[in-house]
Amino acid sequence: MAxxxxxxxxxxxxxxxxxxxxxVVLNSLLRTVEELGFTKNQIAVVSGIGCSSRISGYVDFHTxxxxxxxxxxxxxxxxxxxxxLRVIVPMGDGDALAIGGNHFLHAARRNIDLTAIxxxxxxxxxTGGQYSPLSGVGTAATTAPYGxxxxxxxxxxxxxxxxxxxxxxxxxxxxxxxxxxxxxxIQHQGFSVVEVLSQCPTYFGRKNKxxxxxxxxxxxxxxxxxxxxxxxxxxPALIERGVxxxxxxxxxxxxxxxxxxxxxxGR
Amino acid sequence: MAKAKLESHHIEREWCKGCGICVAFCPKQVLELxxxxxxxxxxxxxxxxxxxxxMRCPDLAIQVTCRxxxx
Amino acid sequence: MxxxxxxVQGNExxxxxALYAGLGFFAGYPITxxxxxxxxxxxxxxxxxxxxxxxxxxxxSMCAIxxxxxxxxxxxxxxxxxxxxxxxxxxxxxxxxxIPCVIxxxxxxxPSTGLPTHxxxxxxxxxxxGVHGDxxxxxxxxxxxxDVFAMTVEAFNLAETYRTPVILLFDEVVAHTxxxxxxxxxxxxxxxxxLTTSVPENVNYHPYLPREDGRLPMSDFGGIHRYNVTGLFHxxxxxxxxxxxxxxxxxxxLVDKIExxxxxxxxxxxxxxxxxxFLIISYGCSARSARQLVEDRRLRGDRIGLLELQTLxxxxxxxxxxxxxxxxxxxxxxxxxxxxxxxxxAAADDPDRVFLANRLDGQFITHYDIxxxxxxxxxxxV
Numbered sequence: 001m002a003x004x005x006x007x008x009x010x011x012x013x014x015x016x017x018x019x020x021x022x023x024v025v026l027n028s029l030l031r032t033v034e035e036l037g038f039t040k041n042q043i044a045v046v047s048g049i050g051c052s053s054r055i056s057g058y059v060d061f062h063t064x065x066x067x068x069x070x071x072x073x074x075x076x077x078x079x080x081x082x083x084x085l086r087v088i089v090p091m092g093d094g095d096a097l098a099i100g101g102n103h104f105l106h107a108a109r110r111n112i113d114l115t116a117i118x119x120x121x122x123x124x125x126x127t128g129g130q131y132s133p134l135s136g137v138g139t140a141a142t143t144a145p146y147g148x149x150x151x152x153x154x155x156x157x158x159x160x161x162x163x164x165x166x167x168x169x170x171x172x173x174x175x176x177x178x179x180x181x182x183x184x185x186i187q188h189q190g191f192s193v194v195e196v197l198s199q200c201p202t203y204f205g206r207k208n209k210x211x212x213x214x215x216x217x218x219x220x221x222x223x224x225x226x227x228x229x230x231x232x233x234x235x236p237a238l239i240e241r242g243v244x245x246x247x248x249x250x251x252x253x254x255x256x257x258x259x260x261x262x263x264x265x266g267r
Numbered sequence: 268m269a270k271a272k273l274e275s276h277h278i279e280r281e282w283c284k285g286c287g288i289c290v291a292f293c294p295k296q297v298l299e300l301x302x303x304x305x306x307x308x309x310x311x312x313x314x315x316x317x318x319x320x321x322m323r324c325p326d327l328a329i330q331v332t333c334r335x336x337x338x
Numbered sequence: 339m340x341x342x343x344x345x346v347q348g349n350e351x352x353x354x355x356a357l358y359a360g361l362g363f364f365a366g367y368p369i370t371x372x373x374x375x376x377x378x379x380x381x382x383x384x385x386x387x388x389x390x391x392x393x394x395x396x397x398x399s400m401c402a403i404x405x406x407x408x409x410x411x412x413x414x415x416x417x418x419x420x421x422x423x424x425x426x427x428x429x430x431x432x433x434x435x436x437i438p439c440v441i442x443x444x445x446x447x448x449p450s451t452g453l454p455t456h457x458x459x460x461x462x463x464x465x466x467x468g469v470h471g472d473x474x475x476x477x478x479x480x481x482x483x484x485d486v487f488a489m490t491v492e493a494f495n496l497a498e499t500y501r502t503p504v505i506l507l508f509d510e511v512v513a514h515t516x517x518x519x520x521x522x523x524x525x526x527x528x529x530x531x532x533l534t535t536s537v538p539e540n541v542n543y544h545p546y547l548p549r550e551d552g553r554l555p556m557s558d559f560g561g562i563h564r565y566n567v568t569g570l571f572h573x574x575x576x577x578x579x580x581x582x583x584x585x586x587x588x589x590x591x592l593v594d595k596i597e598x599x600x601x602x603x604x605x606x607x608x609x610x611x612x613x614x615x616f617l618i619i620s621y622g623c624s625a626r627s628a629r630q631l632v633e634d635r636r637l638r639g640d641r642i643g644l645l646e647l648q649t650l651x652x653x654x655x656x657x658x659x660x661x662x663x664x665x666x667x668x669x670x671x672x673x674x675x676x677x678x679x680x681x682x683x684a685a686a687d688d689p690d691r692v693f694l695a696n697r698l699d700g701q702f703i704t705h706y707d708i709x710x711x712x713x714x715x716x717x718x719x720v
Binding site: 102256 | 362363365381384385387393394395398401402406407411413431560561568570577
């Protein structure tokens with residue numbers, strides 16, 4: 001199947017702005033599903049609210065467009081009830097880590113088999129460019145007219161500390177790596193987190209004089225380095241990309257099956 | 268090593284929003300934006316079938332079809 | 339085989355009934371005085387292969403049961419006032435997306451953290467209006483363990499019938515009072531199972547296209563039909579729309595499917611109402627004291643009756659109007675500032691004859707408390 005076969009084409013062109021990185025994430029996600037050879041009925045996409053969350057409406061899978069920040073909580077109920085489904089949860093940075101921060105931590109702690117994609121454009125695009133928990137100190141936003149004083153999270157360290165068993169980061173520039181990482185994340189047995197640095201030229205880019213979508217993607221190229229590279233030692237400001245955590249721990253639904261076995265008198 | 272040969276390079280004009288990502292990152296400068304700010308493949312003979320334009324297109328508007336060349 | 343006799347708390351009766359009704363999934367967060375429901379289901383659900391999960395808060399508990407219900411399981415959560423406040427957002431989502439589920443709210447004293455271990459009935463209006471405003475909802479209550487059992491089974495039946503969340507509004511006294519419960523044999527109480535679509539695979543299925551009888555057959559999410567579910571206004575395929583006609587029709591559908599069936603959904607009990615001059619209206623724990631008062635006064639020859647409401651929302655105004663007509667006075671006994679009283683006044687032909695007997699101090703309302711109001715109304719002095 002071609003990538004387009006997984007789209008609900010009647011909703012195209014999509015609502016995202018010209019050059020929006022979220023379209024690249026959608027593109028890579030479908031390419032990943034195609035490469036893994038899943039059928040449409042095997043996959044559920046659960047999203048919250050925001051620009052990123054509109055991704056669910058465009059894909060011809062089982063799609064659940066939920067509440068701001070709550071996608072992982074809905075996905076947890078869905079997955080536990082129907083463990084055979086592959087459940088992918090695309091979220092924005094505010095969606096995943098501000099309003100949804102607690103659900104993110106606990107889904108990671110449980111190690112439930114969901115694939116969380118944090119589409120990090122460092123802003124709230126849908127509402128017009130307010131600062132998010134990933135904007136970082138010194139950035140400009142409509143709610144930080146004098147410069148942002150809120151430090152940002154490091155998504156990778158946060159996810160790892162909370163117990164996610166697969167944690168990776170890449171960017172919309174590095175599409176081949178993105179497809180590879182998404183593939184590994186979806187196949188991983190347990191909670192997987194993929195942070196994708198995604199450009200918002202309309203709000204974050206304009207407010208922060210970061211240039212066009214092309215300019216912002218060039219920055220992703222120039223400002224990142226493969227995890228563990230020597231370049232990082234020379235320039236600590238570089239953002240590492242690649243797979244940071246890859247480990248096996250009992251997956252939640254499988255562990256619950258064990259609870260059922262014990263409750264029913266098994267040893 | 269057999270090189271992939273381009274079979275077709277399709278751009279869905281209705282979907283293209285003219286962001287220029289495909290133009291900027293094509294390693295062979297195959298693409299341009301036309302006067303309507305839509306991407307067009309101007310120099311298809313130079314295409315090396317890397318598909319990076321298709322993969323990076325945020326509008327999912329590009330489809331590159333290649334076949335394995337036999338030389 | 340005879341019925342099984344048990345000696346249980348109301349919370350345990352709720353658990354037994356939920357299992358009787360076919361509960362398959364529970365998500366919850368500990369909160370007094372509802373916690374026993376979660377504890378018992380943690381024990382019993384896995385014995386039947388059902389799913390139990392303790393979530394990180396009440397917000398996620400509500401979200402999780404929606405996800406599980408959509409995938410085909412009968413799902414429930416249980417909480418108390420402050421936790422119920424946190425559930426409002428996802429409760430609205432379940433209403434909008436028409437996903438059946440049951441929410442138990444065992445009331446304690448409020449507002450806020452209030453009186454965690456004492457009784458009150460202050461959440462009546464929160465169950466009705468906590469979610470925005472232009473929606474409808476079914477809320478059932480109960481005054482005894484046996485009643486809790488019956489209403490819990492009914493809650494699951496109504497949830498499946500109307501594709502809606504149903505709230506079971508209990509209170510600390512009923513939840514923690516230990517009393518006799520007859521657990522009916524399987525099959526004695528009718529159960530409504532999920533109406534699933536007969537549309538075969540690869541044929542266009544419309545998740546939000548009502549049948550002629552108004553019901554919407556479901557297809558287990560993740561099964562043979564792919565569709566979209568959203569809290570945005572949506573068309574019959576489940577995709578977002580701003581089309582004014584579709585928006586208007588969906589909102590009307592959500593409200594009318596419940597409000598137009600008030601007469602079917604209204605459950606209530608009456609005691610000695612036929613010849614009553616005075617009518618007490620009560621529900622939940624307060625109805626226990628009201629019943630005591632009616633029995634006491636009847637022995638003394640007072641013509642007094644009781645209407646015990648088991649459905650609080652949609653408010654059974656027609657029953658209240660009918661039974662209050664011509665009465666010398668109507669006294670509403672409830673443990674709040676008069677939340678049901680306001681609805682009774684709105685329904686009664688003569689609102690000036692509607693009086694409130696209440697307690698707001700966390701102490702259980704007694705038949706003396708109601709009697710004092712009755713005597714005042716009768717001009718006898720306390």
